[in-house]
Amino acid sequence: MATIIDGRALAKKINAQTHKRVAKLNQQGIHPGIAVVIAGDDSASLIYTRNKHKKAMKLGINSILRKFPRDISQNELLAEIDNLNKDDSIDAILVQQPLPPQIDQKTITNAILPEKDVDGLNPLNLGKLFANQNTNHPIACTPRGIMRMLKEYEVQLKGQNAVIVGRSILVGKPLLALLNNADATVTMAGRNTRDLTKLTQTADILIVAAGVPHLIGAADVKAGATVIDVGINRLSTGKLTGDVDFDSVKEKAGLITPVPGGVGPMTIATLMEQTVDLAQWRHHG
Numbered sequence: 654m655a656t657i658i659d660g661r662a663l664a665k666k667i668n669a670q671t672h673k674r675v676a677k678l679n680q681q682g683i684h685p686g687i688a689v690v691i692a693g694d695d696s697a698s699l700i701y702t703r704n705k706h707k708k709a710m711k712l713g714i715n716s717i718l719r720k721f722p723r724d725i726s727q728n729e730l731l732a733e734i735d736n737l738n739k740d741d742s743i744d745a746i747l748v749q750q751p752l753p754p755q756i757d758q759k760t761i762t763n764a765i766l767p768e769k770d771v772d773g774l775n776p777l778n779l780g781k782l783f784a785n786q787n788t789n790h791p792i793a794c795t796p797r798g799i800m801r802m803l804k805e806y807e808v809q810l811k812g813q814n815a816v817i818v819g820r821s822i823l824v825g826k827p828l829l830a831l832l833n834n835a836d837a838t839v840t841m842a843g844r845n846t847r848d849l850t851k852l853t854q855t856a857d858i859l860i861v862a863a864g865v866p867h868l869i870g871a872a873d874v875k876a877g878a879t880v881i882d883v884g885i886n887r888l889s890t891g892k893l894t895g896d897v898d899f900d901s902v903k904e905k906a907g908l909i910t911p912v913p914g915g916v917g918p919m920t921i922a923t924l925m926e927q928t929v930d931l932a933q934w935r936h937h938g
């Protein structure tokens with residue numbers, strides 16, 4: 654029976670630190686602010702948007718939401734990003750993914766000022782991550798949160814086999830860089846991977862971010878492995894579930910994250926932490 658990684662408890666600890674940092678900055682006349690831009694109504698995005706707004710309010714971070722219909726044009730969206738880039742009260746800009754099909758994701762991420770890019774998706778920030786530069790730069794919140802969890806639970810990375818299922822710019826790719834920078838041996842899988850089961854069975858650390866409910870079952874997992882479930886899927890019953898069949902995999906894994914209560918709360922806590930980082934870097938360098 655695996656140890657269940659408590660994302661909520663660790664998130665709480667990080668949020669308490671962030672709260673204190675906000676109070677300190679407030680005394681210096683600095684009020685961290687985040688702007689979230691959403692176009693359309695993807696269900697995972699709506700969960701994320703609601704939760705982070707609540708958390709920001711609680712921690713004293715100003716949070717504004719710009720919600721647009723799914724038929725918004727690319728130029729309208731770019732104009733909004735330009736306004737937020739120029740708005741001195743905004744330290745962090747997050748554009749929810751996925752965007753509707755008429756909008757080019759890369760054009761949007763390139764438009765966000767690197768120093769306000771709280772998702773770490775701008776090529777400059779991604780480049781610094783891949784170059785393993787230890788300068789102040791934002792890193793995608795979910796991958797950064799996962800690394801924090803692995804550290805908290807003292808999971809060894811050096812020399813270990815890490816397999817990432819999912820290749821998104823938001824999760825898979827930044828994780829590839831972070832785990833590689835930590836001297837793990839990293840393999841990344843996608844839809845075209847031949848014999849996924851054979852590959853995932855080699856993983857000492859298995860991270861799943863595919864958006865496919867129960868993609869990974871007990872037969873796909875090595876005994877004693879650390880299993881991190883990033884998936885957020887809303888079932889027709891209304892229940893939230895990950896990409897891992899938690900009930901069977903928890904019997905075989907060494908460590909496992911639940912959904913809800915695993916990666917999700919850590920993403921939010923890291924987003925809040927990184928918003929404060931950006932405010933601090935922008936005002937103090």
Ligand SMILES: NC(=O)C1=CN([C@@H]2O[C@H](COP(=O)(O)OP(=O)(O)OC[C@H]3O[C@@H](n4cnc5c(N)ncnc54)[C@H](OP(=O)(O)O)[C@@H]3O)[C@@H](O)[C@H]2O)C=CC1
Nearest residue numbers: 697795819820821824843844862863864883884885917920
């Ligand atoms: N908990 C949290 O904090 C967060 C949760 N999420 C959730 O994580 C999931 C993934 O999101 P995101 O990272 O944006 O990825 P995307 O939804 O953009 O892409 C999915 C990735 O999974 C791969 N994939 C899909 N099906 C399979 C399959 N059957 N076998 C192997 N690989 C497959 C795809 O491969 P290919 O590239 O070959 O098409 C692709 O790389 C979603 O459920 C999302 O809601 C996302 C961000 C944060």
Ligand SMILES: Nc1nc(=O)c2c([nH]1)NC[C@@H]1CN(c3ccc(C(=O)N[C@@H](CCC(=O)O)C(=O)O)cc3)C=[N+]21
Nearest residue numbers: 697698700701704748749750885913914915917918920
């Ligand atoms: N630009 C961008 N950056 C993202 O990081 C991003 C995104 N777009 N689009 C959508 C996905 C999804 N995502 C979630 C984060 C937290 C929870 C979360 O709080 N989950 C709780 C849910 C609790 C509940 O409400 O039931 C949990 O897992 O415990 C969910 C989903 C971030 N994403």
